[in-house]
Amino acid sequence: MERNIAYVALFAALIVVLGLLPKFNLLSGVPITAQSLGVMLCGVVLGAKRGALAVLLFLLLVAIGLPFLAGGRGGIGVFATPSVGFLIGWPVAAFVTGLIMQRSAPASILWRALVASVIGGIVVLYAFGIPGMALMLEKDLITAAGFAMPFVPGDIIKAVAAGAIAQGLYGMRPRALISVKG
Amino acid sequence: MLSLALPRVSWAHRVPATAKLAGLLVLSLVLFPVKDPIILGGALAAVVMLTGSLGTSAMRQTMRFVVPLLFMVGLLLLFHIVFGQLRDGIAIVLRLLTMVLLANFVTMTTALSEMMALVEKLFAPFAKIGVNVRAVSVAMGLAIRFTPVLLTKSGLLFDAWRARSQKPARWRLVVPIGLAALDDAEQISDALRARGGVPSTRRSG
Amino acid sequence: MGVQEATIRSAESSNATEPALRLTAVSHARDSVGVLQDIGLSSDARRIGVVGRNGSGKSSLARLVVGLERPDAGTIRVFGGDVAADRAFALQNVGMIFQNPDQQIIFPTVAEEIRFGMENLGWDKPRIERKTADILNEFGAGDWAAKPVYTLSHGQKHLVCLLSVLAMEPRLVVLDEPYVGLDIPTASAMRRLLDRLSQHIMLISHDPADFDGFDELIWLDEGMLKMHGRREVVLPAFTEAMHRMAQPC
Amino acid sequence: MGVQEATIRSAESSNATEPALRLTAVSHARDSVGVLQDIGLSSDARRIGVVGRNGSGKSSLARLVVGLERPDAGTIRVFGGDVAADRAFALQNVGMIFQNPDQQIIFPTVAEEIRFGMENLGWDKPRIERKTADILNEFGAGDWAAKPVYTLSHGQKHLVCLLSVLAMEPRLVVLDEPYVGLDIPTASAMRRLLDRLSQHIMLISHDPADFDGFDELIWLDEGMLKMHGRREVVLPAFTEAMHRMAQPC
Numbered sequence: 001m002e003r004n005i006a007y008v009a010l011f012a013a014l015i016v017v018l019g020l021l022p023k024f025n026l027l028s029g030v031p032i033t034a035q036s037l038g039v040m041l042c043g044v045v046l047g048a049k050r051g052a053l054a055v056l057l058f059l060l061l062v063a064i065g066l067p068f069l070a071g072g073r074g075g076i077g078v079f080a081t082p083s084v085g086f087l088i089g090w091p092v093a094a095f096v097t098g099l100i101m102q103r104s105a106p107a108s109i110l111w112r113a114l115v116a117s118v119i120g121g122i123v124v125l126y127a128f129g130i131p132g133m134a135l136m137l138e139k140d141l142i143t144a145a146g147f148a149m150p151f152v153p154g155d156i157i158k159a160v161a162a163g164a165i166a167q168g169l170y171g172m173r174p175r176a177l178i179s180v181k182g
Numbered sequence: 183m184l185s186l187a188l189p190r191v192s193w194a195h196r197v198p199a200t201a202k203l204a205g206l207l208v209l210s211l212v213l214f215p216v217k218d219p220i221i222l223g224g225a226l227a228a229v230v231m232l233t234g235s236l237g238t239s240a241m242r243q244t245m246r247f248v249v250p251l252l253f254m255v256g257l258l259l260l261f262h263i264v265f266g267q268l269r270d271g272i273a274i275v276l277r278l279l280t281m282v283l284l285a286n287f288v289t290m291t292t293a294l295s296e297m298m299a300l301v302e303k304l305f306a307p308f309a310k311i312g313v314n315v316r317a318v319s320v321a322m323g324l325a326i327r328f329t330p331v332l333l334t335k336s337g338l339l340f341d342a343w344r345a346r347s348q349k350p351a352r353w354r355l356v357v358p359i360g361l362a363a364l365d366d367a368e369q370i371s372d373a374l375r376a377r378g379g380v381p382s383t384r385r386s387g
Numbered sequence: 388m389g390v391q392e393a394t395i396r397s398a399e400s401s402n403a404t405e406p407a408l409r410l411t412a413v414s415h416a417r418d419s420v421g422v423l424q425d426i427g428l429s430s431d432a433r434r435i436g437v438v439g440r441n442g443s444g445k446s447s448l449a450r451l452v453v454g455l456e457r458p459d460a461g462t463i464r465v466f467g468g469d470v471a472a473d474r475a476f477a478l479q480n481v482g483m484i485f486q487n488p489d490q491q492i493i494f495p496t497v498a499e500e501i502r503f504g505m506e507n508l509g510w511d512k513p514r515i516e517r518k519t520a521d522i523l524n525e526f527g528a529g530d531w532a533a534k535p536v537y538t539l540s541h542g543q544k545h546l547v548c549l550l551s552v553l554a555m556e557p558r559l560v561v562l563d564e565p566y567v568g569l570d571i572p573t574a575s576a577m578r579r580l581l582d583r584l585s586q587h588i589m590l591i592s593h594d595p596a597d598f599d600g601f602d603e604l605i606w607l608d609e610g611m612l613k614m615h616g617r618r619e620v621v622l623p624a625f626t627e628a629m630h631r632m633a634q635p636c
Numbered sequence: 637m638g639v640q641e642a643t644i645r646s647a648e649s650s651n652a653t654e655p656a657l658r659l660t661a662v663s664h665a666r667d668s669v670g671v672l673q674d675i676g677l678s679s680d681a682r683r684i685g686v687v688g689r690n691g692s693g694k695s696s697l698a699r700l701v702v703g704l705e706r707p708d709a710g711t712i713r714v715f716g717g718d719v720a721a722d723r724a725f726a727l728q729n730v731g732m733i734f735q736n737p738d739q740q741i742i743f744p745t746v747a748e749e750i751r752f753g754m755e756n757l758g759w760d761k762p763r764i765e766r767k768t769a770d771i772l773n774e775f776g777a778g779d780w781a782a783k784p785v786y787t788l789s790h791g792q793k794h795l796v797c798l799l800s801v802l803a804m805e806p807r808l809v810v811l812d813e814p815y816v817g818l819d820i821p822t823a824s825a826m827r828r829l830l831d832r833l834s835q836h837i838m839l840i841s842h843d844p845a846d847f848d849g850f851d852e853l854i855w856l857d858e859g860m861l862k863m864h865g866r867r868e869v870v871l872p873a874f875t876e877a878m879h880r881m882a883q884p885c
C-alpha cells in the first residue's frame with residue numbers, strides 16, 4: 001500500500017519536473033511539452049493502474065491551483081483551454097500504455113515499451129486530444145486532427161525515449177520495472 | 183510550495199470555495215450555447231473587471247497565464263477571417279477567454295489549504311465505495327515533497343559526472359537518476375509504514 | 388506518558404509477563420539472499436545495543452523488530468505482540484529512526500511531520516495539537532512548528548525525526564546509526580536526549596563509545612547471532628575481534 | 637604512478653612554484669544564501685584536514701576546490717590551475733569522493749564505474765583495461781570487475797568510489813567524510829589505504845582521530861575561516877571548543 005502510494009507520488013512528481021523543460025506554443029494553443037513523456041513512463045514503469053493513478057494525482061494538483069503544467073500554468077482554468085482533451089486523455093493513455101506493457105509477449109523490453117507508448121501515449125491520447133481541440137476551437141475533427149500533426153514527430157521521439165529508458169532501467173535492475181513483474 | 187493562489191487576502195478569498203466552484207460550473211453551462219458576440223463580450227468584460235477588483239498583482243499574474251493564449255487567439259481570428267467567418271471566430275475567442283479567466287479567478291482567490299480541504303470533502307462520498315481518502319491526501323503531500331528531491335538527486339549525480347568528465351552527461355544519467363529516485367520512494371514507503379502508513383482498509387475505531 | 392493513554396487497544400494486547408523482545412528461530416531473506424539465520428534471543432533490557440560489521444544484518448534485524456517485514460521463518464514478539472501481523476499494536480509500541488533523516492521526513496513542515504503518526508493512531512485533534520506543542524517545547528524547539536523542514540540543519544532534522552516518533556509514545560525506540568554525520572556538540576546533545584528517555588531503546592552503531600550506560604548488546608555476524616549478553620561481556624569481545632581484524636595481515 | 641604519465645597536458649598547465657592549494661578572498665553563496673565568506677589560505681601540505689560544525693561550509697569548500705562550482709568572489713588555484721574554468725586541468729589534477737557512494741556511483745558494474753574517468757582523460761583502451769585490472773588487484777578486489785554495484789555493501793561501494801577516482805591519478809584527492817557508516821575493520825582498511833597514497837589528500841571529518849599523521853588543518857565556522865595551521869595547533873583548539881559547546885548548559 002505505502003509502496004504504491006510512494007511510487008504514484010514519485011511519478012506525479014516526475015511529470016511536474018518534466019514540466020520545467022521549455023515548451024513550444026503552437027497555433028492551436030496546445031503546446032509541445034515533455035510532460036507527455038512522463039505520462040508514457042507512468043504506464044511503462046508502473047503499469048496500468050498505478051500509472052493512471054499517478055497521472056490523476058498530477059492532474060489533481062494542477063486543478064487545485066499548483067503551477068505544474070509546462071510554463072508554470074495550473075488551476076481549473078487549464079481545463080477550459082484547448083488542451084482539455086489531452087489532459088483528460090493522459091490518465092487513459094497511461095493506463096493503456098501500462099496494460100500493453102503488462103500483457104505484451106516477452107519480447108525485448110525496448111520494443112514492448114516503445115509499442116505500448118505509441119499505442120497508449122499517441123493513438124489513444126490523440127483520440128481524446130483531437131475531439132477536445134475540436135470542441136474548444138469549434139472546428140471539425142479533420143481540422144482539429146490537422147492541429148495535432150505538429151505533435152507527431154516529438155511524440156514519436158518521446159515514445160522511443162520511453163522505450164530506451166525502460167530498457168535501461170530493466171538492464172540495470174530488472175525489478176525496477178514494476179509493470180513487467182506484474 | 184508555490185501555488186497560483188494570491189498571497190494577499192481579497193474580498194473573493196472570503197467567498198467559500200464551494201460557492202466559487204459552483205458559480206464557475208453554472209456559468210460555463212449557461213455560456214456554452216451562446217453565440218452572440220455582444221453577450222459574450224459583456225461576460226468577458228465582467229470577468230476582467232472581477233479580476234481587476236483583486237488589484238494589480240492579480241492582473242499581472244493573470245496576464246502571465248493569458249499571454250500564451252493570446253498568441254493562439256490572434257492566429258485563430260486570422261484563420262476565421264480567411265474563411266469569412268469572423269463572427270464565429272470572435273464568439274469562440276470571447277467564450278474561451280471568459281472561461282479561462284473565470285477559472286483562473288477562482289484558483290487565484292482560493293488558498294491551497296482550502297482547495298485541499300475541498301478535495302477531501304469531494305472524495306468523502308467515495309470512501310464508501312472503497313476510495314481511500316487518506317491515501318489521496320498523503321499522496322498529494324508526497325508528490326509535492328518528491329519534486330525538489332528529484333531535482334536535488336539529479337543535481338548530485340550531475341555533479342558526480344562533472345567531477346570526472348568534461349563532456350556533458352546528457353541522457354546517460356537518466357537511468358541512474360531514475361534508479362536513485364526509485365530507491366528514494368522505497369525508503370519513504372518504509373518511513374511511512376513505520377509510522378502507521380496509510381491503512382488499506384478504512385479505520386473503524 | 389505511556390501506552391496506558393492510547394485509546395485504541397489492539398486485540399492481541401501486550402502481556403505483562405512477556406519480555407520487551409523475544410525472537411525464536413528467526414530467519415529472513417531479502418531478494419532471496421539470506422540476511423538473518425536462526426536468531427533466537429530474549430531481552431528485557433532498557434538499553435540494548437546492536438553491533439556487527441557492514442552487511443551483518445543489523446538494519447534488517449531492526450526492520451523485523453519494528454514489524455516492517457515479517458520474518459520468513461520463526462517468530463518475533465515485542466512486548467508479547469506480533470509486530471508484523473498486528474500493525475496497530477506495533478504502532479503503539481515500537482518506533483524507528485532511520486539512518487538518514489532526508490529519507491524519512493515525509494511532510495514539508497515540522498508540525499505536519501510530527502502530527503502524522505498520531506493521526507494514524509486515531510487520536511483526536513485537540514490531543515494531537517496539545518502533544519505536538521508539548522513535545523516541541525519539551526525539547527527546546529517550541530517555535531519550530533511552522534518551519535519548513537528543508538531550512539533545518541542535519542542535526543535539527545534528526546531531532547524532528549526523533550520527536551515525531553516519540554510523540555507516538557512507543558515503548559521501544561529503535562535507532563539505526565543516529566549519530567552518523569553529526570558534529571561533536573550535536574551528537575552529544577542527541578546522546579543526552581536519548582539518555583533522558585524513559586523508553587526502551589535499541590541502538591545500532593559502529594562506535595563502541597556509543598554504548599556507554601547500555602545494559603545488553605547483540606552482536607551479529609554474517610546474519611547470525613554471534614553473541615548476546617551484558618554489555619560488559621559482549622563489548623570487549625566485539626571490539627577486540629574488530630581490532631584484530633583491522634590489523635594489516 | 638603520478639601526473640607525469642598523463643598524456644594530455646592542459647593549456648594552463650600546473651606551475652611548479654605554485655602551492656597545492658591557494659584561495660584568495662573567496663566568498664560563495666548557494667541559492668543566494670552565503671555559505672563561505674572571505675576565505676584566504678595557501679597550503680602545500682600533503683595531508684590537509686577540514687573540520688567544523690554541521691553546516692559550517694566544509695562540503696561547499698570541497699566543491700569549490702575540485703571546481704564543481706566557481707566562487708562568486710575571489711580566486712581558487714589548485715597546483716596553480718583555475719579548476720572551475722579549466723576543467724581539463726581539474727580532471728587531471730583533482731578528484732573527489734562524495735560522502736554518500738550512492739550519490740557518486742553512476743554505472744551498473746564496478747569495471748564500468750572505474751573506466752569512466754579514464755575514458756574522459758582520453759587514455760587509450762589497452763591502457764584503461766590494464767589500469768582497471770591493476771587497481772582492482774592492488775586493493776584486493778581482483779574479482780569485482782563484473783559485479784553489479786548494487787550488490788556491494790556500503791563499505792565496498794566506498795572503495796569503488798575511491799578506486800575510480802584514484803585510477804585517474806589525480807594529484808589531490810578530496811574526501812568528504814569517507815569513514816561515515818563504515819565498520820571498524822573496513823574503516824581502518826580505508827585509513828591504511830589513504831595512508832599509502834602518495835597523492836595530496838584533503839579530508840573532511842567530524843572525528844579528530846581521523847587526522848592522525850596529518851600536516852595541516854582548516855577549521856571553518858559559519859562559513860568563515862576560524863583557523864588554519866599545523867594540526868598540532870588547530871586540532872586541540874578545535875576539539876576543546878567542540879567539547880566546551882557539548883557541555884550541557
Ligand SMILES: Nc1ncnc2c1ncn2[C@@H]1O[C@H](COP(=O)(O)OP(=O)(O)OP(=O)(O)O)[C@@H](O)[C@H]1O
Nearest residue numbers: 417418420422440441442443444445446447448790
Ligand atoms: N533491499 C535489499 N535487497 C537485497 N539484499 C539486501 C537489501 N538490503 C540489504 N541487503 C543485504 O542484506 C545484508 C544485510 O544488510 P543490512 O542492511 O541489514 O546490514 P547492516 O548490518 O545494517 O550493515 P551496515 O552496517 O552497512 O548498515 C547485506 O548483505 C545486504 O547486502
Ligand SMILES: Nc1ncnc2c1ncn2[C@@H]1O[C@H](COP(=O)(O)OP(=O)(O)OP(=O)(O)O)[C@@H](O)[C@H]1O
Nearest residue numbers: 541666667669671689690691692693694695696697
Ligand atoms: N544546495 C544548497 N542550497 C542552499 N543552501 C545550501 C545548499 N547546500 C548547502 N547549503 C547551506 O550551506 C551551508 C553549508 O553547507 P555545507 O554542506 O557546506 O556544510 P558542511 O560543513 O559540509 O556540513 P555537514 O557537516 O553537515 O556536512 C549550510 O548552511 C547549508 O544549509
Ligand SMILES: O=C(O)CCCC[C@@H]1SC[C@@H]2NC(=O)N[C@@H]21
Nearest residue numbers: 031032033036069070083086151
Ligand atoms: O496544456 C498543456 O500544458 C499540455 C496539454 C497536452 C499537450 C499534448 S500531450 C500530446 C501532445 N504532444 C505534445 O507535445 N503536446 C500535446
Ligand SMILES: [Mg+2]
Nearest residue numbers: 445446447563
Ligand atoms: Mg545498516
Ligand SMILES: [Mg+2]
Nearest residue numbers: 694695696812
Ligand atoms: Mg558536508
